[in-house]
Amino acid sequence: MAWIALVxxxxxxxxxxxxxxxxxxxHSWQPFxxxxxxxxxxxLFLAYALQALPMxxxxxxxxxxxxxxxxxxxxVLYGESKHWKRVLFIIMILGAVIGLKLVS
Incomplete structure (x- = not known):
């Protein structure tokens, strides 16, 4: 359950x-x-997850x-650069996140 809370x-x-x-x-109150x-x-969910997972x-x-x-x-939403190097580093971040899950 802690992993779900973390996600x-x-x-x-x-x-x-x-x-x-x-x-x-x-500049309206709704986005704020x-x-x-x-x-x-x-x-709130991070605090819950920290009860069971290493900080x-x-x-x-x-x-x-x-x-x-x-x-x-x-x-996707704001038209920021989709350069392949940027995508590569995002994939590396996600790979590190999955790796941490696998070794924890």
């Missing part, structure tokens, strides 16, 4: 980062409120999901 925390992190970008473009919900959910592993996986997910979201 959910990473997804909330991605959502929060997406809302930061939306808030930057649309969703940003708060995203990061609050992220920290270093959980934090690395959480940030990896957030970083890779944020980059992918930027490419």
């Amino acid at each position: 959910v925390a990473g997804l909330f992190e991605m959502f929060g980062v997406t809302m930061i970008n939306k808030l930057h473009k649309d 409120a969703l940003l708060i919900v995203g990061f609050a959910g992220s920290f 270093g592993t959980a934090y690395a996986i959480w940030t990896g999901i957030g970083a890779a997910g944020g980059a992918i979201t930027g490419m």
Whole structure:
């Protein structure tokens, strides 16, 4: 269950980062409120996961999901560069996240 909570925390992190970008473009209260919900959910699920998982592993996986997910979201939704080198490094981040899961 802790691993599921950690993945959910990473997804909330991605959502929060997406809302930061939306808030930057649309200065209204809705993206701000969703940003708060995203990061609050992220920290809540991360805290739950940390009850059962080692801190270093959980934090690395959480940030990896957030970083890779944020980059992918930027490419898909906001037209950011899809250069092959960028995609390669995102794949490397995801590979490291999966590797940490396998050895933990």
